[in-house]
Amino acid sequence: MSMNAPPQPQPGRTAALVVYGLYLLSIPSAAVFALFGVILALVSRDGASPFARSHLDDQIRIWMIAFWWSVGLLLLALVGWILSVVLVGFLLVWLAGLLALGVYIWFTIKSFLGLLALLDNRMR
Numbered sequence: 001m002s003m004n005a006p007p008q009p010q011p012g013r014t015a016a017l018v019v020y021g022l023y024l025l026s027i028p029s030a031a032v033f034a035l036f037g038v039i040l041a042l043v044s045r046d047g048a049s050p051f052a053r054s055h056l057d058d059q060i061r062i063w064m065i066a067f068w069w070s071v072g073l074l075l076l077a078l079v080g081w082i083l084s085v086v087l088v089g090f091l092l093v094w095l096a097g098l099l100a101l102g103v104y105i106w107f108t109i110k111s112f113l114g115l116l117a118l119l120d121n122r123m124r
Contacts, residue, residue, distance in 0.1 A: 012048025015040055016055040016118055023059065023111035027104055031070075034107075038063040051123055058114060058124035066107045073100045 022037030041059045048056055073096045080092025117124055 010049040010052050012044050012052030012056060013118070015044035015048070016052050016059065017115075019044075019056070019059050020111055020115040020118060023063075024108065024115070027108060034063060034066075051121070054123040055114060055118050059111075062107060062110045062114075066103055069103045070100065073103065 019037040019041045022033040022040070026032070026034035026037070038060060041056045041063070045053060045056045045060075076099075077093050077096035080089045080094075080096060083089030083092065114124060
């Protein structure tokens with residue numbers, strides 16, 4: 001009878017798991033937890049196994065995409081607010097809000113799928 005050896009711990013896997021958790025909690029926390037998550041991902045990359053590193057790199061990448069989209073949409077909303085004297089301003093604010101909702105939904109879905117991949121031992 002052969003005994004299966006317990007799986008070897010993978011450096012950085014726990015950090016990747018925590019980052020996914022923080023990302024998933026970021027919407028109710030007004031993105032504060034996402035900021036903590038990306039900082040943890042940046043700090044944990046060095047010394048992480050290739051498997052965990054792939055998840056940490058992906059976590060950093062999706063945070064950066066969401067961050068820059070949010071900055072751009074905030075600027076669009078600001079322009080819309082300044083132009084709110086005319087009807088176009090209200091439309092810009094509405095469009096920025098709708099697109100921001102899309103970014104937050106995308107961020108949540110990517111985080112959830114990444115968590116599932118981590119738990120299934122699939123690289124990102």
